Amino acid sequence: MAVIAVTGKGGTGKTVISALLIDHFSTDRKVLAVDADPDSNLPEAVGIKDYSTLGEIRELFQQNRDSMGTISKEQWLEGKIYGEAVNESKHFDLIVMGKPEGEGCYCFVNNLLRSVLRKLMKNYDVVVVDCEAGLEQFSRKTVENADYILIVTDTSKKGLATAKRIIDSTEELKLNFKNIYLVGNKVNSNGEGNAIKQFAEKEGIIFLGNIPYSEKILELDFRGEPITKLLEDTELNNHFREIFKGIGGINDH
Amino acid sequence: MVERAKVKIPKRAKKKESKDEQEFPFDISPMYEGERVRKGDMFVELGGPKQTGFELIINLPARNVQDMKSTLVGDDLDGLEEGKSYPYAMIYYIAGSQLDNDIEPVVERRNHDFQNFIEGYMHLNQRYDIWVRINKDAMKKGLKSLNQIAQATMMLFKNEMPFIEKIEALYITDGDLVKKLLDEYAMPVYEERDARVETLHDEDVDEFYSCTLCQSFAPANVCVISPDRPSLCGAITWFDGRAASKVDPEGPNKAIPKGELIDPIGGEYTGIDEFARNESGGGVDKVKLHSFFDYPHTSCGCFEVIGFYMPEVDGIGFLHRGYPNPAPNGLTFSTMAGQTGGGKQIAGFLGVGISYFRSKKFIQADGGWRRVVWMPSELKERIEKYITDGVKDKIATEKEVSVIEELKDFLKAKNHPVVTGVVREVDGEKITDGWVEEKEVEEIKEEVPATQPEAKVTEMPVAPIPQISMIPQSGGIKLVIKNASIHIEKIIVKRKDEK
Numbered sequence: 001m002a003v004i005a006v007t008g009k010g011g012t013g014k015t016v017i018s019a020l021l022i023d024h025f026s027t028d029r030k031v032l033a034v035d036a037d038p039d040s041n042l043p044e045a046v047g048i049k050d051y052s053t054l055g056e057i058r059e060l061f062q063q064n065r066d067s068m069g070t071i072s073k074e075q076w077l078e079g080k081i082y083g084e085a086v087n088e089s090k091h092f093d094l095i096v097m098g099k100p101e102g103e104g105c106y107c108f109v110n111n112l113l114r115s116v117l118r119k120l121m122k123n124y125d126v127v128v129v130d131c132e133a134g135l136e137q138f139s140r141k142t143v144e145n146a147d148y149i150l151i152v153t154d155t156s157k158k159g160l161a162t163a164k165r166i167i168d169s170t171e172e173l174k175l176n177f178k179n180i181y182l183v184g185n186k187v188n189s190n191g192e193g194n195a196i197k198q199f200a201e202k203e204g205i206i207f208l209g210n211i212p213y214s215e216k217i218l219e220l221d222f223r224g225e226p227i228t229k230l231l232e233d234t235e236l237n238n239h240f241r242e243i244f245k246g247i248g249g250i251n252d253h
Numbered sequence: 254m255v256e257r258a259k260v261k262i263p264k265r266a267k268k269k270e271s272k273d274e275q276e277f278p279f280d281i282s283p284m285y286e287g288e289r290v291r292k293g294d295m296f297v298e299l300g301g302p303k304q305t306g307f308e309l310i311i312n313l314p315a316r317n318v319q320d321m322k323s324t325l326v327g328d329d330l331d332g333l334e335e336g337k338s339y340p341y342a343m344i345y346y347i348a349g350s351q352l353d354n355d356i357e358p359v360v361e362r363r364n365h366d367f368q369n370f371i372e373g374y375m376h377l378n379q380r381y382d383i384w385v386r387i388n389k390d391a392m393k394k395g396l397k398s399l400n401q402i403a404q405a406t407m408m409l410f411k412n413e414m415p416f417i418e419k420i421e422a423l424y425i426t427d428g429d430l431v432k433k434l435l436d437e438y439a440m441p442v443y444e445e446r447d448a449r450v451e452t453l454h455d456e457d458v459d460e461f462y463s464c465t466l467c468q469s470f471a472p473a474n475v476c477v478i479s480p481d482r483p484s485l486c487g488a489i490t491w492f493d494g495r496a497a498s499k500v501d502p503e504g505p506n507k508a509i510p511k512g513e514l515i516d517p518i519g520g521e522y523t524g525i526d527e528f529a530r531n532e533s534g535g536g537v538d539k540v541k542l543h544s545f546f547d548y549p550h551t552s553c554g555c556f557e558v559i560g561f562y563m564p565e566v567d568g569i570g571f572l573h574r575g576y577p578n579p580a581p582n583g584l585t586f587s588t589m590a591g592q593t594g595g596g597k598q599i600a601g602f603l604g605v606g607i608s609y610f611r612s613k614k615f616i617q618a619d620g621g622w623r624r625v626v627w628m629p630s631e632l633k634e635r636i637e638k639y640i641t642d643g644v645k646d647k648i649a650t651e652k653e654v655s656v657i658e659e660l661k662d663f664l665k666a667k668n669h670p671v672v673t674g675v676v677r678e679v680d681g682e683k684i685t686d687g688w689v690e691e692k693e694v695e696e697i698k699e700e701v702p703a704t705q706p707e708a709k710v711t712e713m714p715v716a717p718i719p720q721i722s723m724i725p726q727s728g729g730i731k732l733v734i735k736n737a738s739i740h741i742e743k744i745i746v747k748r749k750d751e752k
Contacts, residue, residue: 065488066487066607066608069443069447070446071358071379072362075379076378078378079379083301086289103574104575105488105557107486108466116287123289
């Protein structure tokens with residue numbers, strides 16, 4: 001099992017890239033998609049409409065735990081997660097983290113969640129996590145570690161600044177990752193593309209490629225249609241495949 | 254106690270038996286734990302959201318259990334249609350010289366673990382919620398009968414839990430029989446077990462459990478979880494602690510042998526004191542589980558409710574997290590929690606879990622419910638049925654009072670036990686003297702009549718303060734005041750000049 005965390009500044013296209021990665025890997029591998037960004041819309045991007053979230057189940061647990069008698073709370077949670085929070089689509093499964101915690105103590109329930117997710121993740125070859133703009137969640141949240149970190153940036157100064165911050169934070173957070181990758185998105189010109197490439201070289205991370213600015217993505221987004229429709233365009237499809245091929249390690253899983 | 258007996262199988266029922274199987278057409282290993290059978294890969298579903306199902310462990314005398322025998326009543330796998338859901342019951346009879354009925358739920362939980370060791374077989378949930386999926390691949394590999402599953406599971410039970418000397422299984426897929434047995438056979442047992450949660454007390458067990466799950470927030474805190482005292486966060490009961498410590502003895506929930514009973518009313522045990530000293534690095538010397546003032550349990554950062562002493566009325570108020578307004582003492586939850594949290598032992602403040610209000614030993618050393626004078630109406634409604642008889646209407650909420658003065662009037666009007674003196678329910682001892690009308694206050698009134706014209710000073714009762722220890726965070730002084738009433742006009746505190 002390999003965990004790949006997709007991160008970067010908000011609005012750079014993390015969710016688009018995550019959706020394309022999920023599609024890419026699920027042609028021949030078992031994939032678990034994890035939407036870990038409360039502001040994202042990964043389910044819509046991969047074409048899943050009705051879904052339950054882990055946050056909802058966590059709240060249900062908090063409300064019901066006093067009346068659970070002698071039953072096992074971990075088994076209760078596992079049953080809810082396996083039965084309701086794992087949204088099955090044809091080629092992959094999806095988990096949505098949902099709303100962050102409310103008031104009160106979540107130490108116990110989060111500890112149980114971590115243990116259930118650890119078991120669940122073993123079922124898959126690849127776990128793609130669509131993250132918030134940063135990796136802090138790995139140190140304290142329910143998904144414990146990432147093997148690969150894929151940073152998405154656009155051509156803006158802010159996009160690259162966030163990328164830099166993320167690279168710096170990997171040291172502090174002691175994430176046991178194998179590689180950091182960079183993908184440029186919404187790139188208009190060769191000059192912009194080169195700047196992103198040079199940034200990657202300077203930071204010592206692996207540059208996967210640039211994705212040109214695309215009206216099609218905006219259009220699909222606008223209509224709320226799955227991003228994967230993008231791949232009906234053969235030329236684009238080949239371009240993405242070429243980019244994702246660079247994620248070396250994962251292809252061994 | 255519900256009588257334990259074997260199920261009477263109807264004579265004309267379709268029946269299949271097996272015994273002492275050793276070879277299985279599937280792998281058995283902990284690596285399959287958590288294995289998920291997706292809808293598209295599933296041969297059949299047993300129990301689950303669409304069908305009745307249950308699992309049950311029944312403890313019987315050894316002579317009634319036929320070791321390693323399994324019986325299936327109803328259709329076997331070859332009679333089931335691919336992609337469909339069917340009713341399912343798994344009943345195990347166990348016997349062993351060390352077994353009693355209390356062990357049944359502990360053993361029953363493990364059915365989930367062991368069945369998940371079986372490749373291609375997903376088991377979820379427990380009791381009447383069980384949900385099983387069998388993978389098509391398992392059928393391809395040669396799985397033929399549910400008796401094979403029963404045989405493999407029994408083998409695991411006996412290997413992993415050697416105190417089970419004999420085990421026999423009865424699996425059922427006959428829908429009518431599953432329904433009938435769930436209602437008439439299994440439910441009474443489940444209900445009995447849940448009732449046990451209410452009737453099991455500290456004195457009935459040999460071990461309590463620690464919890465250090467929240468030490469990242471409150472490094473010095475160690476919860477001691479006993480049958481009569483669930484964790485402060487409200488999430489972990491003694492049963493949870495026991496289950497967790499059995500799975501991972503060195504994990505966040507460790508067993509604490511309770512040792513000798515030192516104080517039966519306060520709930521002090523040699524085992525807990527020793528444990529508290531070790532875990533706190535000497536910071537905490539003693540812990541009494543059911544005491545509010547005298548060596549109370551430490552408070553983490555996670556507690557659901559804070560209890561606070563109000564010397565003006567010699568009573569205790571409780572305030573839950575999420576109640577935004579100040580209590581009658583003028584303080585909000587977060588202010589008081591900030592003073593108390595982090596694993597400190599502070600007399601006069603105590604963090605508790607909401608389920609502690611259910612406890613028969615609820616702060617019994619300091620008068621229990623008879624010492625409680627105020628709580629928000631939301632909290633009061635939630636726990637109303639656990640309040641001792643005769644006190645319920647005497648406990649004020651924010652609907653009746655908002656400041657101490659009003660609280661005093663309320664308690665006096667209702668003749669709350671704190672007014673005349675609290676007689677402890679547990680042993681009948683009178684532990685407080687009640688409010689004493691203060692004579693000196695009249696003199697004060699003469700001296701400063703104009704400053705507080707609105708206060709009805711002459712009628713103000715001053716409560717004797719039983720014992721307040723103030724331990725400042727930085728350490729240095731400890732102030733213990735017993736039965737004192739103090740009038741101070743002016744205090745000057747000066748740093749000592751060092752020469």
